[in-house]
Amino acid sequence: MSKQGVLVEALDAEVQFLWTASGNSIVGKSSDLWYAYTGQQGAEAQDWGWVAMLHPDDRERARHLWLLAAEHKQFYETWYRISNARGVYHTFLLRCMPVLHDDGTLKEWICQLSPATAERLLLEPDSLQTNLLYHLFVEQASIGMAYISIDGRFFHANDQFCSLVGYSREELIGRRFADITHPDDITLSDSFVNVHLAGTPTPSVLEKRYIRKDGAIVWAKVTAMLLRLPSAEPLCFFSLIEDITERKRVEEEQEWLLRFERAAGDAERREKYEVSALVEQLKAVFEAMTDGVVFCDVEGKILLMNAAGYQLMGLGSEVDMIGEEVYPQIAFLYKVYNEYGEPLSIEQIPLSRILHGEVVSSEQSVDVIMRLPSGREVRLATSGAPVYDRRGHQIGGVCVYRDVTEARQKERRVQQALDALLTIVEEISHLPIQADEPTEVVPVPPLYTIGHKLTEIVRQVLQCHYVACISIEPQTSSQPDKLYFVGVSGLSTKEEQIYRKEIEQSFLSDYYEPEVIGRFRTNEVVIRDLVTYPFVQPRTDFGIRYRLIAPMLLDGQLLGLLAIGAIGADVNYTQEDIALVKAIAKVVLQVIERVRLLNEWTVARANELALREANRRFDAFLSIASHELRTPLTTIKGNVQLALRRMETLKSQCNQLMARPDSYEQIMRGLERVHSPLMQASHRTRVQERMISDLLDASRIRANKLELLMRSCDLVQIVRQMVDDLHHFASDRPVQMHLPENRSVPLMADADRIGQVVNNYLVNALRYSSPDSSVEIALELIEGGKMAWVSVRDEGVGIAPEDLKHIWERFYRSHATAKQYNAGAGLGLGLYISRTIIERHGGCVGVESIPGKGSTFWFTLPLAEA
Ligand code: ADP
Numbered sequence: 001m002s003k004q005g006v007l008v009e010a011l012d013a014e015v016q017f018l019w020t021a022s023g024n025s026i027v028g029k030s031s032d033l034w035y036a037y038t039g040q041q042g043a044e045a046q047d048w049g050w051v052a053m054l055h056p057d058d059r060e061r062a063r064h065l066w067l068l069a070a071e072h073k074q075f076y077e078t079w080y081r082i083s084n085a086r087g088v089y090h091t092f093l094l095r096c097m098p099v100l101h102d103d104g105t106l107k108e109w110i111c112q113l114s115p116a117t118a119e120r121l122l123l124e125p126d127s128l129q130t131n132l133l134y135h136l137f138v139e140q141a142s143i144g145m146a147y148i149s150i151d152g153r154f155f156h157a158n159d160q161f162c163s164l165v166g167y168s169r170e171e172l173i174g175r176r177f178a179d180i181t182h183p184d185d186i187t188l189s190d191s192f193v194n195v196h197l198a199g200t201p202t203p204s205v206l207e208k209r210y211i212r213k214d215g216a217i218v219w220a221k222v223t224a225m226l227l228r229l230p231s232a233e234p235l236c237f238f239s240l241i242e243d244i245t246e247r248k249r250v251e252e253e254q255e256w257l258l259r260f261e262r263a264a265g266d267a268e269r270r271e272k273y274e275v276s277a278l279v280e281q282l283k284a285v286f287e288a289m290t291d292g293v294v295f296c297d298v299e300g301k302i303l304l305m306n307a308a309g310y311q312l313m314g315l316g317s318e319v320d321m322i323g324e325e326v327y328p329q330i331a332f333l334y335k336v337y338n339e340y341g342e343p344l345s346i347e348q349i350p351l352s353r354i355l356h357g358e359v360v361s362s363e364q365s366v367d368v369i370m371r372l373p374s375g376r377e378v379r380l381a382t383s384g385a386p387v388y389d390r391r392g393h394q395i396g397g398v399c400v401y402r403d404v405t406e407a408r409q410k411e412r413r414v415q416q417a418l419d420a421l422l423t424i425v426e427e428i429s430h431l432p433i434q435a436d437e438p439t440e441v442v443p444v445p446p447l448y449t450i451g452h453k454l455t456e457i458v459r460q461v462l463q464c465h466y467v468a469c470i471s472i473e474p475q476t477s478s479q480p481d482k483l484y485f486v487g488v489s490g491l492s493t494k495e496e497q498i499y500r501k502e503i504e505q506s507f508l509s510d511y512y513e514p515e516v517i518g519r520f521r522t523n524e525v526v527i528r529d530l531v532t533y534p535f536v537q538p539r540t541d542f543g544i545r546y547r548l549i550a551p552m553l554l555d556g557q558l559l560g561l562l563a564i565g566a567i568g569a570d571v572n573y574t575q576e577d578i579a580l581v582k583a584i585a586k587v588v589l590q591v592i593e594r595v596r597l598l599n600e601w602t603v604a605r606a607n608e609l610a611l612r613e614a615n616r617r618f619d620a621f622l623s624i625a626s627h628e629l630r631t632p633l634t635t636i637k638g639n640v641q642l643a644l645r646r647m648e649t650l651k652s653q654c655n656q657l658m659a660r661p662d663s664y665e666q667i668m669r670g671l672e673r674v675h676s677p678l679m680q681a682s683h684r685t686r687v688q689e690r691m692i693s694d695l696l697d698a699s700r701i702r703a704n705k706l707e708l709l710m711r712s713c714d715l716v717q718i719v720r721q722m723v724d725d726l727h728h729f730a731s732d733r734p735v736q737m738h739l740p741e742n743r744s745v746p747l748m749a750d751a752d753r754i755g756q757v758v759n760n761y762l763v764n765a766l767r768y769s770s771p772d773s774s775v776e777i778a779l780e781l782i783e784g785g786k787m788a789w790v791s792v793r794d795e796g797v798g799i800a801p802e803d804l805k806h807i808w809e810r811f812y813r814s815h816a817t818a819k820q821y822n823a824g825a826g827l828g829l830g831l832y833i834s835r836t837i838i839e840r841h842g843g844c845v846g847v848e849s850i851p852g853k854g855s856t857f858w859f860t861l862p863l864a865e866a
Contacts, residue, residue: 451487
């Protein structure tokens with residue numbers, strides 16, 4: 001190590017020197033160090049020679065202080081700039097302690113020489129400066145003060161500064177000032193330091209931000225200076241720090257106002273004030289709004305734009321639009337279209353309409369589509385109004401805009417859902433339309449089927465737990481609103497049954513209070529929390545908590561309800577949902593009404609067809625009746641006249657015939673010629689008689705005046721009698737009989753009427769079968785002998801299935817036989833009368849028939865009780 005290095009190291013460790021009592025010489029071993037540092041040799045340092053190594057400005061002071069101290073024999077302290085061997089001065093702190101002889105005279109001085117650091121100079125407890133400065137710190141405690149070393153660390157700070165930055169003194173000491181400086185101000189602070197180090201002699205002022213320990217930002221005015229040692233070496237920085245946070249805030253506001261005033265520079269001073277006051281009041285409100293707000297003067301200069309306004313316009317926080325002309329900005333940055341995608345000129349955009357005095361209310365807000373500079377397209381619903389001063393002059397306009405991109409998409413979705421629903425509903429309601437020539441009634445799907453389908457669709461569209469559709473029979477004076485089940489979906493079959501039963505037994509008031517029913521009648525959708533508001537009467541809720549109920553009104557009359565059920569607790573129906581349900585309810589009602597009308601139409605149509613059929617049968621009957629009643633009369637008349645003429649001829653020829661030997665044969669032949677037409681007339685009369693009696697019977701039945709003469713009789717005899725009569729009077733075709741042997745079948749009955757039925761069956765069997773086919777009649781006992789069973793079987797034309805169900809009706813004749821007008825064709829009354837007679841006797845009738853193969857007509861009758 002060089003001598004100098006040794007000295008510096010030694011000096012760092014604070015080296016003690018011995019000086020002579022007068023101070024003129026350095027003595028003892030320590031003088032070697034002095035020589036090594038200063039380069040003086042031996043005697044050069046003696047006899048005030050050491051003073052030559054001091055800075056010329058310090059020499060006089062040094063000598064003077066020595067003499068003074070020697071005189072007073074007191075401790076003293078000072079500093080000198082001492083030159084090293086190369087002529088470079090360093091500042092040293094010199095502390096000297098007098099050493100006295102026993103008699104009190106000065107013997108020598110022990111001096112401590114140490115390099116002058118800022119800490120030593122300023123903060124050593126007994127240093128002069130420290131005391132002074134410390135005093136100053138305490139005295140001036142209203143302002144922050146700090147010492148910062150050249151390498152940027154705090155080595156002292158007063159309480160005021162500590163509280164300004166929120167650190168304790170212990171925490172602060174040793175910390176770099178950059179650590180508590182706002183990042184944005186570090187460069188500034190650094191350059192400030194550098195300027196001073198480069199030589200600026202005077203204190204300078206800087207406004208900067210500190211970051212407090214709690215993270216808050218404080219603005220400070222820092223007045224700082226670089227303290228230098230007398231050798232001009234930088235010692236440390238000394239700063240006065242003043243809290244200007246509040247002043248900064250005020251300044252910022254003033255700045256804003258200034259800018260505002262600049263922007264509104266054209267308006268009159270008073271108006272400016274009004275506007276600024278207004279804007280001030282509104283500013284806080286606007287800032288909190290999520291809608292974009294822009295406030296322009298009449299020229300289109302932007303006076304205010306809130307944060308949402310910037311954001312919706314796609315402008316970053318670094319952009320400042322205040323004072324900018326809005327029209328060129330829009331023209332330059334954006335493309336604006338109307339909702340149909342047609343480009344809008346600047347004059348057409350809502351803001352310029354507002355600035356031209358037009359009010360665009362929020363209800364009639366205009367949708368515009370804006371392509372932002374980023375290329376993104378947003379749909380903005382804009383509204384706004386012009387702003388006037390007290391004298392009624394327009395001073396600007398406010399335009400409020402909201403991003404409805406999503407909302408409109410949602411609306412579109414709802415619309416699509418509705419469209420889909422309408423389409424499906426329309427499909428369902430493709431119900432039968434009246435045919436041009438309706439011969440048959442097309443079956444209408446029952447209301448339940450449609451109700452179920454409808455509710456199922458609604459459930460899918462709304463994605464809810466269950467949907468129920470109820471129809472209401474409007475209130476009458478005697479009965480409240482009665483409920484009918486139309487359809488439900490989302491419930492199990494069992495639940496559905498329970499629900500249906502409950503509904504069908506309920507009135508509207510069992511479910512809802514009069515107040516709620518009143519709301520339904522005003523077409524209001526009601527949302528009901530069944531936990532807090534259960535049904536009026538105990539009714540099953542199927543675990544559903546929220547019920548949304550949409551009324552179904554037609555011409556102001558409440559005709560039904562559509563109930564939507566959701567289980568969850570977080571059910572949140574939007575206005576769109578409610579509108580959708582309302583619309584659905586309307587459609588559903590239309591469909592239900594349509595089905596109901598169609599059902600009614602179907603019934604009416606069926607009645608009409610039945611009536612038409614009856615008329616048709618009656619027309620057929622009339623033509624047959626007139627034919628069948630007139631024809632026999634003509635025949636009878638002709639036959640009787642023929643018989644009469646033949647009688648006359650026979651009479652006039654009688655004398656001559658008597659004279660002939662074969663007179664008997666001749667007269668008998670003549671009588672035969674008279675007999676035959678009379679027989680024919682007689683047969684015809686019987687037919688006629690039967691027709692007339694059938695007509696009379698039918699009208700008696702209709703008038704409920706068919707009287708029965710009930711007597712004991714034997715069914716075997718009746719059957720036998722009828723077969724005999726048939727042979728005798730009407731037909732010579734054999735009829736096979738199968739009757740119980742050796743016993744009677746006793747009845748309590750009108751024997752003539754029962755005979756009439758047997759006769760009717762037999763006559764039909766003969767009439768509707770070929771002459772060579774057989775006809776059989778059988779009488780059996782059934783049901784343990786309690787009932788008689790009579791059947792007439794033929795091998796005739798048979799009856800088509802579609803005729804079978806009608807042949808017992810009045811005037812009905814099968815289509816195969818309807819066209820027959822020949823003698824013997826009936827009026828379609830026989831079977832009608834037969835059935836009535838048998839049923840009046842407590843029996844029943846029936847027929848089995850295979851077309852082309854034959855028929856078996858039968859009836860049963862209860863036997864007379866023993
Ligand atoms: P009608 O006097 O016309 O015979 P009915 O009431 O006795 O009237 O019979 C009604 C219709 O039933 C007849 O017109 C005929 O078409 C059909 N009918 C009745 N009996 C027979 C049968 N045994 N075979 C086929 N058709 C029959």
